[in-house]
Amino acid sequence: MKVLNDLFYTKEHEWVKVEGEEAYIGISDYAQHELGDIVYVELPEIDDEFDAEESFGVVESVKAVSDLYMPVGGTIIEVNEELEDEPELVNEDAYENWIIKVKMTDKSELDELLSGEEYQAYCAEEE
C-alpha cells in the first residue's frame, strides 16, 4: 500500500493535496485497492459548493458503490473529466489521478485531517 507523506488524508480514505488556497482531492491507494476495478466515477459540477464531510460524488466498482466525502469545505473549480471515460485510471495511480480541484473555504479545516504517518497507522489498524 502506497501512502504519500506530503498529502492530508481522511478516515474515509480521501486525500488532499494543498496548493495555496486550492486543493486537489482524490482517493487513496488503499481505497482503490479495497474497491477493486473501478467502473464509474460520478463527478460534481463546476461551481458546486460543499461543506466538509458532505458527499460530492460517487465511485462505483465491480464490488461496491461508495460515496465520496469532502475532506474540507470548498467550491469545485475543476473536475477530472478523463475519469468519465477512463475511471480505471484511479486504479492505475490513485494519487496521480485526482478527482476534483477545489477552492477551500477555510484552510484551518486541514488541521482536522490525518498526516501520511497517521493515515498509514490508521489503515494498518483497519486491516
Added chain:
Amino acid sequence: MFPYIPNTKQDEEKMLDFIGKSSIDDLFEDIPKSIALNRSLNLDHPLSEVEVSKKVSTMANKNISTDEYPCFLGAGAYDHYIPSIVPRLMFRSEFYTSYTPYQPEINQGTLQVIFEFQTMIANLTGMDVSNASLYDGPTATAEAALIALDKQKGNTIVVSKSVHPETRRILKTYMDCKDVQVKEIDIKDGATDLEQLKSTINKDTLGVIVQNPNFFGVIEDYTDAVELAHNNKALMIMNVDPISLGILKTPGEYGADIAVGEGQSLGNPLNFGGPYLGFMAVKKSLMRKMPGRIVGQSEDHEGNRAFTLTLQAREQHIRREKAISNICSNQALNALAATIYMATLGKKGLKEVAMQSSQKAHYTYRELLKTGKFKEVYNKPFFKEFVFETSMDIDQLNNKLLEKGIIGGFNIEKAYPNRKNQILFCVTEKRTKEEIDNLVNVLEVIL
C-alpha cells in the same frame, strides 16, 4: 360446474385417516363454536361451464367498445389502429409469459426486445438513451422530477397547467413525499403563459415540466421555455405524445434534458384504462440517474452478440437508502407491443399515422365550425385534439351521442371546474370520413 380440486373422496379419506381425523371439519376444531359460521355461505347455486360462459359474456357485452362505436375521445389515451401482427406476435407463448426478467441473462429474447424498444424510443424522442419503460406516462413524469431533485439544487418543480391534470396530480403526490413544492403556471390562449413562467423560474427551480401537444391538443413552442430553464440550472422535462413525434419537433431537437410520455398509443389497446406503459429517455449526462432498467448490448465469452441488464444493481441490491427511485421493474409486455408496433410502421408509417390523424382532426374541426353550433376556444395550431365551446352541458351532449352510437369527447369541466360547456374532441387516423360526417350531422340535430 366441476370444482377444480383434484382430490377424490378416497384421497380425502386416506389423508384424514393418516393424520387421525374423521372429517374435514375436525381440522377446524380449534375455532370456538361461538364464532364459527354454522351455515353455508350465501352463494348462488353452482352453474355448469356453459352457463358460466353465457352469463359472463352477456355481462361483458353490456360494455360499449371502440370496435363497435367510433370514438372521438382522447385526453391521454388514444384509439389508434393496431395492426394484427402486434397481438399475433405478442401472444406467442415465448413472449406472453415473460415478465420483466429477474434472472435476466438467460432471457436473451426478452432482453433483445427491450434493447430494441430502448433504441426506437431514443430515436423517436431524439434523446441519447432510453430506459426499459416505466408504469405509465404520469408516473414516468413524476420519476423525471425525481431525477431533477437528485441532480439539481433547489426545492421547486414548475409545471404548466397545460400538462394533463392527472399527470399533475400524480406529480404532486410524489413531490409531497419529498418536500418539493410544485408551482403551476397558468394557461394563456391555450398555451403556457411564458411571462408567468419567466417570473416563476429561479435558482430554486429543479425542473420545468411541459407537455406537447398539450392537454388541449395545442402544439406549443417551447424554445423560450427551454432557455429559461437552462439559464436557471433547471432540467427541462417534456411529456410528449409519441405518435406526434412522427411530424413534430422532438424533445431532443428542443434541447430538453428528459423526454417522457404515455406509450399506450404505440400498439396498445385502450383496455378500459390499463395496463399502459411509460417511456423515458434522457441526455447522456443523466444516464446514471435514470430509474428502472437499461438493457445493454455486449459479447459473450465466445464473442457472440449478447444482451445484458446493465442498470439495475444500484436500486435493487445496494445503496437502496440512496436510490432516487425504487422502480425495479418495467412494463415488458406493453413495451413489447410498442416495439412490434414501431417496427411494423417504421419511420414512414409513423409519420403517416401522425399526418392522417392531424388532417382528419382538422377536417372535423372545420366541418363542426360550419354547423354554427360550436365556437373555437383557442386559435392555435393543434395536432389531433381541439377544444370547442357549445350551448349544451357536455355530459348531456355525450349521452345523446352515445344514444346515436358515437363515443363523444372529453368534458373539460371535469378537469377545469370553472370551464362549462367545453369539449375536447380527438380524431385519430382510424376515423373515416363517413364517421366524421355522421358525427357532424348528429351534432347538428342534437344542438
